Each structure stands twice: as structure tokens, then as C-alpha cells.
Amino acid sequence: MQKKELYDPPPPVPVYWIENSDSVSRHFQFEPDGQLSVKIIDDARPASRRMVESFQNKFFPSGYPYSVNEGYLRYTQFRALQHFCSATLSVLSTQSLLFAAGLRPTPAQATAVSWILKDGMQHVGKLICSNLGSRMDSEPKSWRLLADVLYDLGTGLEVLSPLCPHLFLEMAGLGNFAKGMAVVAARATRLPIYSSFAKEGNLSDLFAKGEAISTVFNVLGIGAGIQLASTVCSSTQGKLVVGPLLSLVHVYCVSEEMRATPVNTLNPQRTAIIVADFIKKGRISSPADLRYQEDLIFPGRLIEEAGNVKVGRDLHKVVKPSELHQIKEVFPEERFILNRGTKWTDMILERNATGEDALRGWLVAAYAADIEKSFHKHNEEVLEEAYERMNNVFSPFLSELQAKGWHTDRFLDGNGCRFAS
Structure with missing residues (x-):
């Protein structure tokens, strides 16, 4: 009785391919364990260029310079x-x-x-x-x-x-x-x-x-x-x-x-510079444009063109308890309180206010200062007109701001005081 011969199945054909890119030929192959191996089989680049690219691959992010922001x-x-x-x-x-x-x-x-x-x-x-x-x-x-x-x-x-x-x-x-x-x-x-x-x-x-x-x-x-x-x-x-x-x-x-460094989050200084540029020049600066305007030593300085706004002071130091309800009623639907003084304007944000709320309040303060400088009106009339101007420009202003790369979902006020309505 003849024994039936057993045949082992033939080994799988290795899956490989060759890619030619930028004077370099690379051999790609899947190993039996599923890992992908890469070997350079021909490199026609000059030695100096290979050294530069090797340095760049080790010390710069993949895809540089297109994978990083300016600066x-x-x-x-x-x-x-x-x-x-x-x-x-x-x-x-x-x-x-x-x-x-x-x-x-x-x-x-x-x-x-x-x-x-x-x-x-x-x-x-x-x-x-x-x-x-x-x-x-x-x-x-x-x-x-x-x-x-x-x-x-x-x-x-x-x-x-x-x-x-x-x-x-x-x-x-x-x-x-x-x-x-x-x-x-x-x-x-x-x-x-x-x-x-x-x-x-x-x-x-x-x-x-x-x-x-x-x-x-x-x-x-x-x-x-x-x-x-x-x-x-x-x-x-x-x-x-x-x-x-x-x-x-x-x-x-x-x-x-x-x-x-082009930081793209909103804080008091960057918000003030954005608003000042918009009021004065009618343009919105990108994070890369604005980076050299930031004051690294005195970041809390007031900017006159942006309404001399101070953010995050203690509520009891800004508003008397008897006046709080009246001031809050000026803009009842907003998440900010504005109290205009002789030297600066105090803005206090609600606890869950975003960067958009801070921008709205800052624009109102800046427009109010501009109106008061040009026309001598009562404080209430100034705020009403400033609020109307803000509402007219805010939607395109915000859209362009976000298109320039600014993050408006948060406002980083540095642990300033906020109120709960």
C-alpha cells in the first residue's frame, strides 16, 4: 500500500515595491510578521544634501517647513x-x-x-x-x-x-x-x-x-x-x-x-492689540503679524486705541453693590459688565464667558472711547451707540479673526475675577 505523499504549501510570495522620489530609490517590503521594511537601493543625491536632510529629519518636525507655523x-x-x-x-x-x-x-x-x-x-x-x-x-x-x-x-x-x-x-x-x-x-x-x-x-x-x-x-x-x-x-x-x-x-x-512665537490664544494684551488694529486701521492681525507687538515686560499695559480696558479686577472694587443691577441691565443679554471710569474702563466677565464675549465687550469699550473723544455725549448714549456699532461689525470681524487662526473659544485672563449671574 503506497503512502500518500504530503506536500507543504508553497511559501507566500513577498509583497514589495520600489518607489523613486527625489533622486532616491527605496525598496519597500512587508515581512512575514507584518512589519514594513524600507531599504535605500540607490541614492543619487550629493553628499552635502544627504547630510542636510539627515540633520533636518533628526532635529526638525516631519514635513518641515510646511508642518509648522511661521517663526x-x-x-x-x-x-x-x-x-x-x-x-x-x-x-x-x-x-x-x-x-x-x-x-x-x-x-x-x-x-x-x-x-x-x-x-x-x-x-x-x-x-x-x-x-x-x-x-x-x-x-x-x-x-x-x-x-x-x-x-x-x-x-x-x-x-x-x-x-x-x-x-x-x-x-x-x-x-x-x-x-x-x-x-x-x-x-x-x-x-x-x-x-x-x-x-x-x-x-x-x-x-x-x-x-x-x-x-x-x-x-x-x-x-x-x-x-x-x-x-x-x-x-x-x-x-x-x-x-x-x-x-x-x-x-x-x-x-x-x-x-x-505666534501664540494664537486670546488674552488681555493680545485682545487689546487686535481691537486697536481693527479700530484704527480696519484690519485684523494674524498671530504671526501680532507677535512682535506684544510687550513681554509689561503685558498689562493699557492701550488707548482699544479703550484702556482692564480685565479681571475684583467686582467689589469696580462696582458698588447698589449699582450692580443697574450696570448689568445696560447689556442684559451679554456675559460681561462694563464700568467706564475717568482713566480706564473695567470689564468683568461672567464665569462661563468665552473669547467671543470678551471681544464683544472690548469692541464696545473701544467704540465708546472713540465716540466720547469725537462727540461729547452722556455715558448712556455713548454705550448704546457703541453697542450698536459693535453688533454691526461683529459677525464679519469674528469670521475673519477665526480665518486668521485665532482661537476664540476661550479667554485666558490669568485667574482674574469673574461673576456668576
């Missing part, structure tokens, strides 16, 4: 230089701290306790700064700049510590306290800044490539710091010359980073 390259350039200076300063300050701690005529155990207490002050600074998160959402650029000023201040105290070794704990503790606040502020503002560049929902890619650039320049900065610490800055006098120069470059780089 990203300038932001990245200054961020790289900022991290280089920061890492160099860190090496110099650490050397100074070790030198100061070693000079103290105390047992090693006491020195260790002082060092631990010094590090503990950084955590205290972090806890205090963590309560200011809503203000950082409103003004991420200003807080990012303040963070680096605090960091340089803390580093400066550490560099100076060898001059008074008997005050090591006080100097180093205060320096670490400032650096702790700086760390929280810098990390908290990182997300809104990166979000302003994300054009295609590629926030994670932006974050990853930004951290890659930071890591490279931090390493280069540490190398430069070690070189300086062993040569020019081996003495405290050398650090007192080089340290301030590095700090100036550091803060300048951060300010240029922030000026290049």
Missing part, C-alpha cells in the same frame, strides 16, 4: 543658543558652589546637611510657583522670559558664593529657590509655546525634536563650561566677567525666541 526656525536657532549658554553657566555655578562648600570650616556632616537644605529650597520655589499656573497660561511668553531671568539670578548667587563662604547656605539656598521657580515656569509654558507652532496636530513631534536640539546644545554647553572652568573662569574674578556676559546672551536669546 519656528528663528525660535529654534535662539533656543539652541539659549541652552548652550544655560549649560555653560550651570557648570560655572556648580564649580563655585563646590568651592564655597569646601571652604567652610565645618565638619563634613554639617556640609552635607547644608547641601541637602540648599536643594530643599529648590522644591519650596517649585511649590510656590505652581500656584501661578493660570497666569502662565495667559502670558506664557512673559513668564518664560521671567523664568530665565530667575534662573540667571539664582546662578549668579551661586557664582558669588565663594566670596562669602560663611553664608553658603543662605546664598546657595536663595539661588536654588529662584532656580526652582524658574524650572516650574519654564516647563509650564513649554506646552502653549509648542502648541502655537503645531500646524498639523504634530505637537508630540515638535516636542521631541525640540528636546533633541536642547540635548545636543546642552552637551556642547557643558563642554564649553568645563573648558572655561579650567582656564579663564578658574578664579572667581574670571567668573564675574564671563558670567554676566553669558547671562545677557541667555536672556536676549529667550526674548528673541518669545518674539518669534
Whole structure:
């Protein structure tokens, strides 16, 4: 009886294809486990171009420059230089701290306790700064700049510590306290800044490539710091010359980073500039147009063309209880209260007011100031006419605002006072 021969089924034919794109031929093939493998089989690009594109793929988001908003390259350039200076300063300050701690005529155990207490002050600074998160959402650029000023201040105290070794704990503790606040502020503002560049929902890619650039320049900065610490800055006098120069470059780089960032959320300063441009020039600025008009040092300044509006003051400081109902009745359907004074106009928003409500109130205040300047009328007549003007222009104004890329669903007033109707 003949045995029936068994035949194994033939192996599956591999699925592969070749793509030719931009002088590069790539072989794509699905492996048995379902993974897609890619191999370059021919690359006719010049070596210099391959190096540039390899660098771009590692340190810039996929699809750059079309996947990010305007200003990203300038932001990245200054961020790289900022991290280089920061890492160099860190090496110099650490050397100074070790030198100061070693000079103290105390047992090693006491020195260790002082060092631990010094590090503990950084955590205290972090806890205090963590309560200011809503203000950082409103003004991420200003807080990012303040963070680096605090960091340089803390580093400066550490560099100076060898001059008074008997005050090591006080100097180093205060320096670490400032650096702790700086760390929280810098990390908290990182997300809104990166979000302003994300054009295609590629926030994670932006974050990853930004951290890659930071890591490279931090390493280069540490190398430069070690070189300086062993040569020019081996003495405290050398650090007192080089340290301030590095700090100036550091803060300048951060300010240029922030000026290049086109933040597209509404806060008091950006809303005031948008309204002022619209009233004065009849145009609406995009986030990229407006970025260089922002004041990073005094973000709360009043803008006359926008009606000198202040947002978020305590209700009891703005309106007397006996007048509250009467003022609310001026615009009964709106989610804002306007109280016009001699120097500025107070606006208080309802708890669930959006960016659109803030824009409506701001336009009313700006039109009211413009009418009062041109025609001497009673306050009630001025507000009524201003409200009518606002209603006539608001729909096209809002549509163009959103088309320019502004997010009007929220208004970030920095934890200002709001009322509940």
C-alpha cells in the first residue's frame, strides 16, 4: 500500500515595491510578521544634501517647513543658543558652589546637611510657583522670559558664593529657590509655546525634536563650561566677567525666541492689540503679524486705541453693590459688565464667558472711547451707540479673526475675577 505523499504549501510570495522620489530609490517590503521594511537601493543625491536632510529629519518636525507655523526656525536657532549658554553657566555655578562648600570650616556632616537644605529650597520655589499656573497660561511668553531671568539670578548667587563662604547656605539656598521657580515656569509654558507652532496636530513631534536640539546644545554647553572652568573662569574674578556676559546672551536669546512665537490664544494684551488694529486701521492681525507687538515686560499695559480696558479686577472694587443691577441691565443679554471710569474702563466677565464675549465687550469699550473723544455725549448714549456699532461689525470681524487662526473659544485672563449671574 503506497503512502500518500504530503506536500507543504508553497511559501507566500513577498509583497514589495520600489518607489523613486527625489533622486532616491527605496525598496519597500512587508515581512512575514507584518512589519514594513524600507531599504535605500540607490541614492543619487550629493553628499552635502544627504547630510542636510539627515540633520533636518533628526532635529526638525516631519514635513518641515510646511508642518509648522511661521517663526519656528528663528525660535529654534535662539533656543539652541539659549541652552548652550544655560549649560555653560550651570557648570560655572556648580564649580563655585563646590568651592564655597569646601571652604567652610565645618565638619563634613554639617556640609552635607547644608547641601541637602540648599536643594530643599529648590522644591519650596517649585511649590510656590505652581500656584501661578493660570497666569502662565495667559502670558506664557512673559513668564518664560521671567523664568530665565530667575534662573540667571539664582546662578549668579551661586557664582558669588565663594566670596562669602560663611553664608553658603543662605546664598546657595536663595539661588536654588529662584532656580526652582524658574524650572516650574519654564516647563509650564513649554506646552502653549509648542502648541502655537503645531500646524498639523504634530505637537508630540515638535516636542521631541525640540528636546533633541536642547540635548545636543546642552552637551556642547557643558563642554564649553568645563573648558572655561579650567582656564579663564578658574578664579572667581574670571567668573564675574564671563558670567554676566553669558547671562545677557541667555536672556536676549529667550526674548528673541518669545518674539518669534505666534501664540494664537486670546488674552488681555493680545485682545487689546487686535481691537486697536481693527479700530484704527480696519484690519485684523494674524498671530504671526501680532507677535512682535506684544510687550513681554509689561503685558498689562493699557492701550488707548482699544479703550484702556482692564480685565479681571475684583467686582467689589469696580462696582458698588447698589449699582450692580443697574450696570448689568445696560447689556442684559451679554456675559460681561462694563464700568467706564475717568482713566480706564473695567470689564468683568461672567464665569462661563468665552473669547467671543470678551471681544464683544472690548469692541464696545473701544467704540465708546472713540465716540466720547469725537462727540461729547452722556455715558448712556455713548454705550448704546457703541453697542450698536459693535453688533454691526461683529459677525464679519469674528469670521475673519477665526480665518486668521485665532482661537476664540476661550479667554485666558490669568485667574482674574469673574461673576456668576
